[in-house]
Amino acid sequence: MQNFHLVPYPEQLVVTSGYATADAKISEKENSAFKKESYHLKITENEIFIEGDKAGIFYAHITLKQLRLQFGDTLPCMEIQDAPRFAHRGFMLDSSRHFLPKEDVLRIIDVLALFKINRLHWHLIDDQGFRVEISAFPKLTEIGSVRGRSHFGLVDEYKNNCGYFTQTDIKEIVAYAKERMIEIIPEIEIPGHESAMLAAYPEIGCQNAPVEVVTTGGIFDNLICAGKEESFAFVTKILDELIELFPYEMIHIGGDEACKRKWRACPDCQKKIKELGLKDENALQQWFVIKVQRYLKEKGKTAIVWNDSLRGDKLPEDCVVQMWMGDKDLIAEFAERGGKIIQSSTESFYLDYPYAMWDVQKILNFKLCPDFLAGTDAIIGVECPLWSERVLDLDREFYQMIPRLPAMAECGWTAEHARNNDSFIDRYTSIDAYLQTQGICGAPKEYWNISPKLAEQDMDNYNKTIYTPEYSAEMERQEAMMAIEREIYGDER
């Protein structure tokens, strides 16, 4: 049988006889009784009939577009019934480490839409740059979006990396994504990864210590001071503006990699721990994160957190946890209570890692529901983060994304038993040719399923870009800092 070049592959495709001519009439029927994002596409000789909910109709057109890339105007007659396996199929864009302008973000959205990806998780705020205009606190971008030349290893960054999105830009991007059925989920990091925020407003950090926008990667101890009353008010004012800009259910509030060194030395944080009768600084983080989560809940929003936020007191089940590494017992316990989880394992879905580590086959073979969650329906979907320490431009962004992101899209949409590497490569090839005509070039084909020899070379190149003397010294310093954290709090990593 002929392989239809569709990615992700539909739930059910039945070939009927004949061909639809170029002038076959397209008729559409929006039917809200259809399951969310599902559609029915029937191609007959004289008519192309589409029925589905609003998103489903959009996806039917994507399917038609992909079929036309393979067949031109004369399509074989067929009938497709299609619906995604998971509700959340996401990509995470890191605008903090390297800033790509609005035009680039729009092109990334085009690529997401082509693979029926429905969530763009937008990492706008981190140690290395605050990239969204907040009217209440103009210094966040005046100071927080400007940094010196970075030291992310051997990447050719010869100049400072500056830039941010105005609220007008954000509105345009959100509207563009909405037309393509993509919800944008902004992320504000709490309580760690705040160097850029504290560079602008040191008064919400512990002991008003001066902080600079960071120029290297890794983990820092610049946390919002959880002991000060002003901190919560500061965060909620930012959230209020984000809620206006991003009119969707979910907001990501971070919660990962918060080194507590400054909290341990801060009179305000220590006072708060005593006042609340908390066990330690992990519990203080939990208290702060839950306070922010409740604030969002009151506004009708669901908070997403990285799995690190499961440490300390129990996280409410109405949060969503993005699972990336470690904390298996805590994740299992959260799922048992009915909590929902986004699968973003570093071991397949972190697209900043080289093809030598995760190639297409690894991604396609990845079991989205790990054994420790077997028997639960906790997993609501899958997401690929692409951290951008070593992504300086859009070409590199696409190199890291494509075709691994399309492979993830297949994991999120298509049933596990229907996924197959050879079939995927065949189906993806004509789509890749089309993307190249649009100037969107992913990794060369020999990287898609990488040979051991090329993998060795790829890994070497990757290591070379990381382990420069300057960067290595910084990583060693951070590792020593985190070893102390592990000793105190007994984390598993």
Ligand SMILES: [Zn+2]
């Ligand atoms: Zn403090």
